[in-house]
Amino acid sequence: xxxxxxxxxxxxxxxxxxxxxxxxxxxxxxxxxxxxxxxxxxxxxxxxxxxxxxxxxxxxxxxxxxxxxxxxxxxxxxxxxxxxxxxxxxxxxxxxxxxxxxxxxxxxxxxxxxxxxxxxxxxxxxxxxxxxxxxxxxxxxxxxx
Amino acid sequence: xxxxxxxxxxxxxxxxxxxxxxxxxxxxxxxxxxxxxxxxxxxxxxxxxxxxxxxxxxxxxxxxxxxxxxxxxxxxxxxxxxxxxxxxxxxxxxxxxxxxxxxxxxxxxxxxxxx
Numbered sequence: 046x047x048x049x050x051x052x053x054x055x056x057x058x059x060x061x062x063x064x065x066x067x068x069x070x071x072x073x074x075x076x077x078x079x080x081x082x083x084x085x086x087x088x089x090x091x092x093x094x095x096x097x098x099x100x101x102x103x104x105x106x107x108x109x110x111x112x113x114x115x116x117x118x119x120x121x122x123x124x125x126x127x128x129x130x131x132x133x134x135x136x137x138x139x140x141x142x143x144x145x146x147x148x149x150x151x152x153x154x155x156x157x158x159x160x161x162x163x164x165x166x167x168x169x170x171x172x173x174x175x176x177x178x179x180x181x182x183x184x185x186x187x188x189x190x
Numbered sequence: 191x192x193x194x195x196x197x198x199x200x201x202x203x204x205x206x207x208x209x210x211x212x213x214x215x216x217x218x219x220x221x222x223x224x225x226x227x228x229x230x231x232x233x234x235x236x237x238x239x240x241x242x243x244x245x246x247x248x249x250x251x252x253x254x255x256x257x258x259x260x261x262x263x264x265x266x267x268x269x270x271x272x273x274x275x276x277x278x279x280x281x282x283x284x285x286x287x288x289x290x291x292x293x294x295x296x297x298x299x300x301x302x303x304x305x
Contacts, residue, residue: 078273084242085277142282142286144256144259147252152249155280
């Protein structure tokens with residue numbers, strides 16, 4: 046399986062992409078719970094592209110490629126042509142239970158890391174390529190440390 | 191996303207249904223800010239009908255909780271389940287809010303705390 050979709054990097058197109066990936070994951074036999082995990086990780090990554098990848102006044106695209114590899118893993122590439130940015134360098138927030146001390150930032154990255162089985166970043170041909178690797182098709186509790 | 195509010199004595203019960211993601215979370219934040227600016231301080235947010243929450247939704251909740259803390263107010267949560275509960279656990283938001291299974295059990299506890 047290989048499929049891709051591309052939209053301008055605007056929040057209003059988020060739902061179209063999520064629908065596309067939901068359908069790919071469903072076709073690949075992922076459980077409802079796992080699809081929800083994928084959707085969440087993807088929304089976090091795409092929201093980040095929409096907000097930060099392109100400088101104000103310019104608008105580039107966000108592109109998604111879904112494919113299965115030889116090991117039957119679902120691979121999702123999230124591609125933008127904005128400024129170089131490796132989301133994996135963003136540090137995770139301090140998970141203190143003190144409301145005043147809790148940081149509003151960094152939650153997106155934390156959720157991405159917890160929702161997918163593996164994650165890679167590379168900068169190639171002036172593109173940011175963030176890759177989600179999904180091995181576990183679901184049926185068990187997704188919370189993993 | 192659908193937001194409904196009602197009052198039980200001194201508690202504003204905010205019922206959120208559907209999806210609280212990047213697109214819809216600002217609406218929740220706006221509604222909470224209006225209520226806080228009206229002087230409300232005690233909130234029970236019932237998430238039983240919520241199917242999906244992203245970091246945008248979590249930030250909205252945390253932002254409201256931060257303002258309320260300064261005003262000696264507080265947010266209680268009820269009805270966390272499924273994928274939404276998982277997100278609260280992963281982000282450890284579960285430990286910054288008092289959570290209850292149902293609206294009724296939350297209200298009894300809140301009023302007990304009031305003495």
